[in-house]
Amino acid sequence: MPDVATKILTFAEDLDEVSFSELESLISMDPGLTAKILKVANSALYARQQQITRLQTAISLMGFKAIKSLVMLLTASNMFSTKKVSPFYKYFWQHSLVTAFIAQKLCDISGNTRIREECFLAGLLHDIGQMSLIEEGNKAYDGMMEIINQKEDRTCEMERELFGTDHRFLGRKIMESWNFPSIYCDAAGEHGSVNIQSPHKELITYVTIADILTTVLHEFDFSPEVQQQLTPFLKYSGIRLEQLKYFQDSFMIELKDNKLFQECKILFRV
Numbered sequence: 001m002p003d004v005a006t007k008i009l010t011f012a013e014d015l016d017e018v019s020f021s022e023l024e025s026l027i028s029m030d031p032g033l034t035a036k037i038l039k040v041a042n043s044a045l046y047a048r049q050q051q052i053t054r055l056q057t058a059i060s061l062m063g064f065k066a067i068k069s070l071v072m073l074l075t076a077s078n079m080f081s082t083k084k085v086s087p088f089y090k091y092f093w094q095h096s097l098v099t100a101f102i103a104q105k106l107c108d109i110s111g112n113t114r115i116r117e118e119c120f121l122a123g124l125l126h127d128i129g130q131m132s133l134i135e136e137g138n139k140a141y142d143g144m145m146e147i148i149n150q151k152e153d154r155t156c157e158m159e160r161e162l163f164g165t166d167h168r169f170l171g172r173k174i175m176e177s178w179n180f181p182s183i184y185c186d187a188a189g190e191h192g193s194v195n196i197q198s199p200h201k202e203l204i205t206y207v208t209i210a211d212i213l214t215t216v217l218h219e220f221d222f223s224p225e226v227q228q229q230l231t232p233f234l235k236y237s238g239i240r241l242e243q244l245k246y247f248q249d250s251f252m253i254e255l256k257d258n259k260l261f262q263e264c265k266i267l268f269r270v
């Protein structure tokens with residue numbers, strides 16, 4: 001994990017502690033990153049007549065938290081850009097991106113917008129442990145594609161049989177080794193668990209609901225099995241099943257028109 005990204009992540013949440021100029025000078029240390037931020041800011045986020053040419057303008061328009069997510073998004077896409085684009089690679093980032101966008105939307109739906117940027121990033125990286133398993137045994141993992149993410153516990157079980165470890169455990173370890181804040185380590189380590197121990201249960205619950213929803217987006221309704229899977233998480237979050245119908249009805253159509261999503265698809269080559 002590059003230095004700039006790690007430093008930005010550990011900055012305090014509110015901007016009182018870090019001035020815009022500090023953030024600007026930190027990001028400027030990486031010219032490639034700066035250029036990409038400006039590109040996304042111009043093409044995806046703001047339909048402005050005038051081009052945004054300065055990082056400072058982008059930061060003040062988007063706000064600290066959104067810039068932070070963007071830096072992490074760009075860093076993650078960069079880290080894996082040399083990897084061969086296999087069917088699993090495409091599937092992985094497609095799933096991760098959609099999870100991120102749904103998790104963020106769930107924050108809006110439940111009126112919990114305070115953690116929407118964190119939800120986005122946690123959603124994007126929740127399965128990052130799978131990346132290291134692919135490295136370990138590409139063929140074995142490709143064979144698991146059918147069942148992956150259908151049921152989190154079953155996926156982890158199969159991984160332990162094949163590799164002696166699972167993507168939740170590895171995901172947490174990877175995040176910790178990158179010095180990520182605990183909220184992201186916990187999301188990688190505990191998503192899909194019905195017995196979440198982390199103090200960030202709210203965020204992990206949104207990520208889990210988003211994770212489950214990605215598997216049923218193209219269906220007309222929620223099967224009894226999926227409803228059962230969702231129940232403990234809906235109960236905790238206060239979100240009602242009827243509110244999730246939106247994701248099957250129109251979310252993907254709207255997402256395809258979302259400029260940031262389009263930009264992300266290019267970044268992750270999916």
Ligand SMILES: [Fe+2]
Pocket residue numbers: 126127149152167191192
């Ligand atoms: Fe997972």
